[in-house]
Amino acid sequence: MADLNQMLKMLGELDDQLVNCMRCGMCQSVCPLFAETGRESDVARGKIALLEFLSHEMLKDAKAVKDRLDKCLLCGSCAAACPSGVKVVDIFLKARAIITAYIGLSPVKKAIFRGMLTKPALFNNLLALGTKFQGFFTSPVNDIIGSSCSKLLSPLLGDRHLLSLADKPLRSIGNLNTAPGKSGLKVAFFYGCVVDKMFTGVGEAILKVFKHHGVGVYMPIDQVCCGVPSLASGDMKSFEDLVRMNLKLFGKGDFDYIITPCGTCTSAFHHVWPLMGTGLSQAERDQIEMLAGKAMDINAFIVDILGVSVVEPAAGAKKVTIHDPCHLKKSLGVSGQVRTVLKANPNLNVVEMSGSDVCCGCGGSFNLQHYSVSTKIGKKKRDSIAATGADIVAAGCPACMMQIADMMSQAGDRVAIKHPVELYAQTLG
Amino acid sequence: MVSQSIKQAFASVVGNDNVMDAEADKHSYSYDAAVLDPVLPSLVVRPTTMEAVGKVVKLCNDNGLPITVRGAGTNLSGGTIPSKGGIVLLTNALDQIIEINEEDMYAVVQTGVITAKFANAVAAKGLFYPPDPGSQAASTLGGNVAENAGGLRGLKYGVTKDYVMGVNFFDVDGNYCKSGSKTVKCVTGLNIPQLMVGSEGTLAVMSEFILKLVPPPQASKAMMAIFPDIMTASRSVSAIIANKVVPCTLEFMDNFTIGAVEGFAKVGLPTDAGSLLLIEVDGHPGQVAEEAEKVEKICQENGCTRLQVAKDAVERNKVWEARRAALSSLARLRPTTVLEDATVPRSKIPAMMEALDKIAKEYKLTIGTFGHAGDGNLHPTILCDRRDTEEFHRVEKGVDAIFAAALELGGTLSGEHGIGLAKSKYMELETNKASVLFSKRLKKALDPNNILNPGKILGD
Numbered sequence: 001m002a003d004l005n006q007m008l009k010m011l012g013e014l015d016d017q018l019v020n021c022m023r024c025g026m027c028q029s030v031c032p033l034f035a036e037t038g039r040e041s042d043v044a045r046g047k048i049a050l051l052e053f054l055s056h057e058m059l060k061d062a063k064a065v066k067d068r069l070d071k072c073l074l075c076g077s078c079a080a081a082c083p084s085g086v087k088v089v090d091i092f093l094k095a096r097a098i099i100t101a102y103i104g105l106s107p108v109k110k111a112i113f114r115g116m117l118t119k120p121a122l123f124n125n126l127l128a129l130g131t132k133f134q135g136f137f138t139s140p141v142n143d144i145i146g147s148s149c150s151k152l153l154s155p156l157l158g159d160r161h162l163l164s165l166a167d168k169p170l171r172s173i174g175n176l177n178t179a180p181g182k183s184g185l186k187v188a189f190f191y192g193c194v195v196d197k198m199f200t201g202v203g204e205a206i207l208k209v210f211k212h213h214g215v216g217v218y219m220p221i222d223q224v225c226c227g228v229p230s231l232a233s234g235d236m237k238s239f240e241d242l243v244r245m246n247l248k249l250f251g252k253g254d255f256d257y258i259i260t261p262c263g264t265c266t267s268a269f270h271h272v273w274p275l276m277g278t279g280l281s282q283a284e285r286d287q288i289e290m291l292a293g294k295a296m297d298i299n300a301f302i303v304d305i306l307g308v309s310v311v312e313p314a315a316g317a318k319k320v321t322i323h324d325p326c327h328l329k330k331s332l333g334v335s336g337q338v339r340t341v342l343k344a345n346p347n348l349n350v351v352e353m354s355g356s357d358v359c360c361g362c363g364g365s366f367n368l369q370h371y372s373v374s375t376k377i378g379k380k381k382r383d384s385i386a387a388t389g390a391d392i393v394a395a396g397c398p399a400c401m402m403q404i405a406d407m408m409s410q411a412g413d414r415v416a417i418k419h420p421v422e423l424y425a426q427t428l429g
Numbered sequence: 430m431v432s433q434s435i436k437q438a439f440a441s442v443v444g445n446d447n448v449m450d451a452e453a454d455k456h457s458y459s460y461d462a463a464v465l466d467p468v469l470p471s472l473v474v475r476p477t478t479m480e481a482v483g484k485v486v487k488l489c490n491d492n493g494l495p496i497t498v499r500g501a502g503t504n505l506s507g508g509t510i511p512s513k514g515g516i517v518l519l520t521n522a523l524d525q526i527i528e529i530n531e532e533d534m535y536a537v538v539q540t541g542v543i544t545a546k547f548a549n550a551v552a553a554k555g556l557f558y559p560p561d562p563g564s565q566a567a568s569t570l571g572g573n574v575a576e577n578a579g580g581l582r583g584l585k586y587g588v589t590k591d592y593v594m595g596v597n598f599f600d601v602d603g604n605y606c607k608s609g610s611k612t613v614k615c616v617t618g619l620n621i622p623q624l625m626v627g628s629e630g631t632l633a634v635m636s637e638f639i640l641k642l643v644p645p646p647q648a649s650k651a652m653m654a655i656f657p658d659i660m661t662a663s664r665s666v667s668a669i670i671a672n673k674v675v676p677c678t679l680e681f682m683d684n685f686t687i688g689a690v691e692g693f694a695k696v697g698l699p700t701d702a703g704s705l706l707l708i709e710v711d712g713h714p715g716q717v718a719e720e721a722e723k724v725e726k727i728c729q730e731n732g733c734t735r736l737q738v739a740k741d742a743v744e745r746n747k748v749w750e751a752r753r754a755a756l757s758s759l760a761r762l763r764p765t766t767v768l769e770d771a772t773v774p775r776s777k778i779p780a781m782m783e784a785l786d787k788i789a790k791e792y793k794l795t796i797g798t799f800g801h802a803g804d805g806n807l808h809p810t811i812l813c814d815r816r817d818t819e820e821f822h823r824v825e826k827g828v829d830a831i832f833a834a835a836l837e838l839g840g841t842l843s844g845e846h847g848i849g850l851a852k853s854k855y856m857e858l859e860t861n862k863a864s865v866l867f868s869k870r871l872k873k874a875l876d877p878n879n880i881l882n883p884g885k886i887l888g889d
Contacts, residue, residue: 019764019816023462025503029545029566038475038521040457040502053456053467064453083757084766 007062007102011055014094018055020086021048027078027088032359032377033071041068044078044088051095066099066234071370073363073377074232075326089331090275093231097276100234113230113238118245120224124169127197131165138162144416147409158371161409163198163402170196170203171221181214183306188250188258188294189219192226192265194398202261202398205425206298212428213306220249226268229364231276240279243288251287257296257305261419263328263397264364269295271331297328298421299396302344303337308424310343317349320423321390323381323404324357325397338396341420345427348392353384360395362403375407382407385415394420431471435492439474439516442484447522449473458499458517462564463507463851464767464815470497470511475519479539479605479636482523486634487603489516495880498630500541500569505768506849508576508629512884518634520571527637529554534642535594535611540571540635544578557645559586562845563756571635577627579845581752584803585677585711586643588845590626595639598625601876611639629847630882632875646711649677650721651748652738654728658703659683661732663778665706666802668727670775674720679803680707680752683782686759686797686810693761694754696747699735706802707752709745755799756810763795763812767824771835772844775805784834785809792827806844833858853888 027044028034040046047069053059072092079088105113116123138148147161170191180186187210191203210217224245230238250258260266273288280288302308320342329335335357342348361367361377381404385393393408393415395401405417431450440448449455450472459467471494476482489496495515502509511517523541530536531554538547544565551558561580562568568578574596579588595609608621625635656662666679682690682705691698698705706728710720721738728736739745760766773781782798785807789796800807809831813824832842832855842852842859856865869887872879883889 015816016764019814020761022464022760022766023460025462025501025564025567027567028501029543038519039454041454046457049460049467050453050456058467059452059456061452064451068453068457084760085757 004102007098008055008057010098011051011095014051014091015055017087017091018048018052020084021045022084023049024083026081026083030077030081032075032077032361033073033373036373036376042071044082044086047072048086048088048091051091062099063103066096066103069096069099071366073326073359073361073366075359075363076330077326077359080330093272093276096234097231097236101236105233105235109233109235113233113235117225117230118238118241120222120245124171127165127169131167134165138164142409142412142414144414145405145409147405159410160371161406163405165197166200168200170200173219173221175221176217176219178216180216183214185257185305186216186218186255187301188255189217190223190226190250190258190260190265190269191219192260192262192398194402195261199398199401199419202419202422205419205422206259206261208425208428209298209302209421215306218255223249226265228264228268228272231272232364236276236279239276243273243280244284247284247287250291251284253287253290253294256294257301258291258294259296259298259301261298261396261398261421263297263325263332263334264399266295266297267327267331297332297334297337297396299328299337299341300332300334302421302424303340308341308344310340311346313343313349314346317347318392319351319388319390320348320392320394321351321353321385321388322356322420323353323360323385323393323395323400325395325400326357326359328396329357334396338394338420341424342394345423347426348423351388351390353388353390355384358384360400360403360407362399364399367403374403378403378407379411382411382413386411386413390415392416392418392423394418394423396420431492431494435488435494436472438488439472439485442488443474443476443481447475447477449475458502458511461499461502461504461507461509463505463510463849464765465507465510465850468510468512469514470517471514473517473519475522477522479523482518482634482636483599483603483605485516485518486599486601489880490601490603490878493878493880495883496634497882498571498575498634500572501543501564501567503564503568504572504576504849505770505846506576506843506851508847508849508882508885509572510850512850515880520569523636526550529556529642530611531556533611534644536640536642538570538638538640540569540637542570544568544570544573551642552645555645556642558592558640558642560589560592570638570640574626574635574638575629576847577845579801579804579806581678581680581801583801583806583845584679585675590623592641593622593626593638594641596622596625596635597637598633598635600633601878601881606633609639627847629849629885631872631885631887632881634881646677648714648717649709649711649745650717650739651707651709651745652721652725652736653748653751654706654708654733655699655702655735656704656706656733659782660779662704662706662802663775665728665731665733666778667776668731669708669724670803672723672727674710674723676708676720676724676803677711678707678709679801680799681705681778681802681807682707682751682755682799683797685795686755686799689758689762689797690751690754693758694750696750696754698751702734705751707748752799759797759810759812763814765813765815767811767813767828769809769811769828769831770800770806770844770846771809771831771840771842772804772806773835773838773840775802777838777840778802778805778807780838781807781835781840784838785831788827788830788834792823792830794823794827796827801844804844805840848886850885853884853886856887
């Protein structure tokens with residue numbers, strides 16, 4: 001596009017949403033980033049003001065506005081607390097796409113999104129190569145968490161404590177398409193990038209749950225990223241490409257639910273896909289609407305659909321605490337079910353941490369671009385977890401699991417990080 | 430614009446990271462929560478030490494740069510809009526609670542401490558800091574003192590000024606000054622702490638406060654009373670107080686607001702009710718039970734059609750849900766929310782409501798009114814769209830009329846939001862020429878170059 005007038009026109013279309021912000025500043029009290037920096041442009045009110053000033057040409061520097069707009073975890077805490085009901089995350093996603101189209105995508109992001117994410121064969125091969133060689137570059141630091149660090153790669157990765165890529169991705173199981181069993185239900189399983197490549201145990205646990213409850217599974221292994229990372233970077237083209245690739249696999253909808261182990265992926269189907277993607281056809285939009293109605297988080301599925309309920313904890317049960325991922329709790333309203341899933345395991349005793357729904361600081365690519373402040377936010381989460389004295393922390397989002405693993409490992413904690421479904425699956429024969 | 434060398438001078442005091450002069454950053458500090466036009470500062474400075482504050486103030490004075498002190502920017506009267514440009518001084522890095530003294534019941538805090546965080550820290554020690562402005566989750570204590578912020582507990586517990594025992598501040602030359610004391614009694618010198626309260630950053634740059642704490646009430650009881658009209662609700666308010674009961678909270682909502690709350694929050698309010706009162710009494714358990722019974726009886730005697738007394742914490746929370754949802758519910762109806770705080774003697778609430786009704790009709794405005802009935806502090810909230818210039822012109826005329834009406838009824842321009850830019854033009858209407866001149870002389874003596882938040886309260 002690279003046309004100023006076009007950008008202004010598109011931003012102008014957001015004006016009805018921008019003007020709803022009454023500048024009360026209440027978003028300051030819940031924004032994890034603002035808590036660290038105290039900068040107005042880091043909080044929703046400031047970003048919305050900048051977008052308004054830009055769209056009214058009171059402010060000329062679009063690049064500066066984009067930089068400030070990009071510095072956001074997209075956790076949605078502000079939207080959840082906004083008295084005026086301003087749809088902050090929707091505005092930010094749209095505005096990022098509009099301004100990125102005007103300024104252009106950075107070469108690095110272009111390489112990642114257009115060169116890799118939308119070319120799954122290449123992406124998978126590259127990661128397979130990474131899996132083969134990761135042992136040469138990293139040394140283990142924490143056996144409970146399973147983290148390593150890498151001196152050799154530190155220019156690229158900083159001092160992060162990383163989890164290893166799985167020896168074999170989940171997709172190596174191959175395509176699944178089984179008939180409904182005793183439940184009479186059939187679900188599509190959208191495992192998401194991180195579970196495919198890192199937390200394969202989460203994927204296996206989910207398949208075990210489906211099997212135990214007699215749920216038929218459709219799991220095509222050609223599925224690709226849900227597109228949220230592309231969209232968060234303003235890359236509408238990659239987003240639409242990814243949506244189309246997934247629609248080819250899931251668009252027929254011959255299943256009752258589409259289940260994911262990740263709050264972000266579920267909210268992508270549920271909320272982001274219907275909202276975005278102006279370049280999609282009506283037929284594709286119809287498929288998106290259908291998927292939005294069928295998308296469900298695994299915790300919600302286990303409790304609300306399979307009817308799993310709480311049992312009495314056994315003597316000597318381990319202490320588990322819960323981190324509520326932003327997209328899971330704030331955009332999908334799933335938090336009670338997570339607790340039920342954990343309490344369904346008699347060997348667990350749930351202890352709540354303070355601020356369980358405060359963002360862990362990961363925010364997807366925010367962690368890559370703003371590692372230092374991401375870490376500051378993450379350390380607070382680590383402190384809340386450590387204060388409970390729990391043996392295990394459960395988080396229903398693979399990205400949060402990575403961030404929490406990094407924080408706990410750096411602090412030298414011996415606390416295991418698990419997806420709730422892994423802990424539930426332990427109880428099944 | 431400030432020169433590179435002045436910018437450098439600020440940077441050498443607070444560090445490069447804490448001086449912002451990019452166009453986008455300056456725009457981020459050009460507004461506050463008041464519906465007024467933004468004005469850009471030349472520079473934004475965020476000191477992280479008290480020493481740096483003094484140096485920044487001196488640099489501003491030496492260079493004739495206007496200085497607008499900003500905490501959270503939740504101001505509703507434009508007090509933190511840098512209307513004359515110059516420097517915005519951010520206080521949110523000065524956020525230490527220095528001491529909470531349980532024996533002598535006071536606290537020492539820095540200016541940038543967030544009100545709710547402070548109140549929680551005090552509560553954790555078994556004490557109570559009552560001022561609870563609606564913005565408390567975000568607002569800073571410095572801003573509360575500067576604006577003399579109020580809240581829902583004003584009737585029984587008073588407002589911010591009733592809890593300020595001492596203020597330390599930097600004068601316009603950057604000298605560090607102390608006033609007040611940690612003792613309950615203190616008559617040393619001029620009553621400078623109270624001079625600073627409500628001064629809106631026009632006399633000095635406040636840095637630390639000594640705040641009074643009180644024991645928390647042992648018990649409380651909340652109830653919701655529904656009335657057919659405003660008259661019956663107002664008569665109940667007067668009768669409650671005439672019967673020597675001072676509730677800690679006595680909140681009012683008009684029919685329009687009830688409808689808005691019910692439409693949005695669905696808390697089970699009768700939308701045909703003329704008005705409702707949310708009442709809470711607190712204190713010793715015996716006294717609470719007795720007072721709650723008295724209040725119930727008085728409301729019923731004065732025409733209340735339904736009264737619901739909360740039996741436990743869950744029900745109490747339900748009673749307050751309606752009040753908490755008031756502003757949100759109104760704010761969602763139209764794009765722009767102009768929240769005013771015209772205040773009248775509580776016996777004049779019916780007359781004020783009548784006046785608001787007339788103003789709404791005359792200027793074709795949508796006004797929802799809720800607020801603190803016990804202290805007469807009403808929040809007529811005008812719902813509009815500031816992009817519609819014709820409509821917004823009517824809003825401005827309507828606001829003029831609202832304040833004229835409040836003054837005519839023996840009320841005041843501001844119960845808790847301050848004067849700032851928004852209401853400076855009415856100052857003489859409430860006081861008189863000599864009073865404004867007196868304030869101007871005081872300001873001139875303390876701030877000869879007129880750099881401390883110029884244009885606020887007293888106009889140009």
